[in-house]
Amino acid sequence: MDASQVSQVTEMMYALRNPAGVPTYPIIFIGLGVLTFALHILFVQLMLGTSAITLYGAFNSNPYWRRLGAAMLEIAKVSVSVAIVVGVAPLLFVQVVYDPHWYTSNVLSANWVIGFIIILILAYWAMYYFYFVNGKNQDKTVQPTSRWAMILSLVLMLVVGFIMHSLTSQILHPELWKEWYIQNGVLDYSGSALHAYNPWRFAFFISLAVPVAGGMLVTYRRFKMVREDADHDYLNWAAEVGKKWIKAGSVISTVLYVAWMMTLPETAGDFATSFWGIAGGIAVIFYAVWAQLRLKGEANFCSYMALPMALVVGLVVAISRxxxxxGILNDFFHYDFMDYKVVMDWYSTGLFFLTFAIVGGSVLAYFLTIAWKTGQTVGVYTPSAAVNKMGTIAIWIMIIWMIQFFVVGFYIWAK
Ligand code: HEM
Structure with a gap:
């Protein structure tokens, strides 16, 4: 591309920018976007990895695998919900600072964006169908039925992920947007195509499901071993499988990362050999080294670090990404999200962070306490007075939040 073509693309992107500006510094949106993307992709990987174990267990005659498959289905179910909820957050952030790119990419593939929701719902239903059919079976070592539903769920989840991957890839090619929009001289309004993808990049993000699921297995043993009815042979076996998955999976993911770096578009310049280009790959292989050094034998304390470590690795990868x-949009195409017009709105910025910390914190603390205690109790769990109080406080905080929301809203409206 010559300089005048680049400057046309630069102008086009700036022309598509929202003239209203953004309510706080753009770097805050990007920072939160990276953080929440790391959380999103961790739960995506957890959901895919534990679904794969469920499927493997369902087709295996080994009673340990069958049990593990049934146990991991519980994690998969919750992880899908969390992956979806924490997927919304990076969506909000990316559409604010990269609005010209995000919306163009969405409009170019509108059918897929709408289809995304439907496919996701079907994937979720299929998983629950499998769960309802087999969940009532008390003996977790019998062969589950309706295994097709779990296969369907996993395949559809991967389709959903691929749609996301393609939307993100299209963002990186503003020089091709017009070409995609005008096919053979005719405007294509259909939104029926996914135009860009990089199989290595997609495979890399998906492959991380293996080490992340490994981290889950190590955590699972640690969590369940304190119960009176714990079957230590089974749990130790699960943790050993987990350690293998962390090590082998991280090596596979690192190879795929290198393949991704080797297939970057020319517009990325020398990103692959830059600090962040290399840091992403090092972070992934580091997970294998960490597991080798810190998860020896029983490793009771470090077992609980397996998933937080996966999050740290994911965070480094998210920054590199x-x-x-x-690098592509600013260094090559001279579109800098940092020069977005800021129309400072302290109220909404403050409200966001306070909501995150106080409302999110109190509700999450209550839910996590309940989940933790339930998992470690044999039989029916009855919350203590202190835990019940936590729940009451969380509800009151939400009520106060809603009241302030309407009070401020009416005040502004009446002004
Ligand atoms: C449940 C199935 C899902 C899977 C398997 C999945 C997978 C992925 C993958 C692999 C990526 C990285 C793409 C790349 O960088 O190449 C990604 C990014 C992303 N996903 Fe998901 N995702 C799922 C659901 C969702 C949902 C329900 C939402 C939001 C409502 C969402 C929002 C996002 C966002 C905002 C990004 C980053 C976009 C960007 O930074 O350009 N995802 N997802």
Missing amino acids: EMLRY
Whole structure:
């Protein structure tokens, strides 16, 4: 591309920008976007990895695998919900600072964006169908039925992920947007195509499901071993499988990361050999090294670190991924999200962070306490007075939040 073509693309992107500006510094949106993307992708990987174990267990005659498959289905179910909820957050952030890119990419593939929801619902239903059919079976070592539903669920989840991957990839090619929009001289309004993808990049993000699921297995043993009815042979076996998955999976993911870096578009310049280009790969292989050093034998304390470590690895990868986007759009196409017009709105910025910390914190603390205690109790769990109080406080905080929301809303409206 020559300089005048690049400057046309730069102008086009700036022309598509929202003239209203953004309510706080753009770097805050990007920071939160990276953080929440790391959380999103962790739960996506957890959901895919535990679904794969469920499926493997369902087709295996080994009673340990069958039990593990049934146990991991419980994690998969919850992880889908969390992955979806924490998927919304990076969606909000990316559409604010990269609105010209996100919306163009969405409009170019509108059918897929709408289909995304339907496919996701079907995937979720299929997983629950499998769960309802087999969940009532008390003996977790019998062969589950309706295994097709679990296969369907996993396949559809991967389709959903691929749609996301393609939307993100299209963002990186503003030089091709017009070409995609005008096919053979005719405007294509259909939104029926996914135009860009990189199989290595997609495979890399999906492959991380293996080490992340490994981290889950190590955590699972640690969590369940304190129960009176714990079957230590089974739990130790599960943790050993987990350690293998962390090590082998991290190596596979690192190879795929390198393949991704080797297939970057020319517009990425020398990103692959830059600090962040290399840091992403090192972070992934580091997970294997960490597991080798810190998860020896019983490793009771470090077992609980397996998933937080996966999050740290994911965070480094998320930063690298964001730096790649910035490298292409800013360094090559001269579109800098940092020069977005800021129309400072302290109220909404403050409300956001307070909601996150106080409302999110209190509700999450209550839910996590309940989930933790339930998992470690044999039989029916009855919450203590202190735990019940936590729940009451969380509800009151939400009520106060809603009241302030309407009071401020009416005040502004009446002004
Ligand atoms: C449940 C199935 C899902 C899977 C398997 C999945 C998978 C993925 C993958 C692999 C990526 C990385 C793409 C890349 O960088 O190449 C991604 C990014 C993303 N996903 Fe998901 N996702 C799922 C659901 C969702 C949902 C329900 C939402 C939001 C409502 C969402 C929002 C996002 C966002 C905002 C990004 C980053 C976009 C960007 O930074 O450009 N995802 N997802």
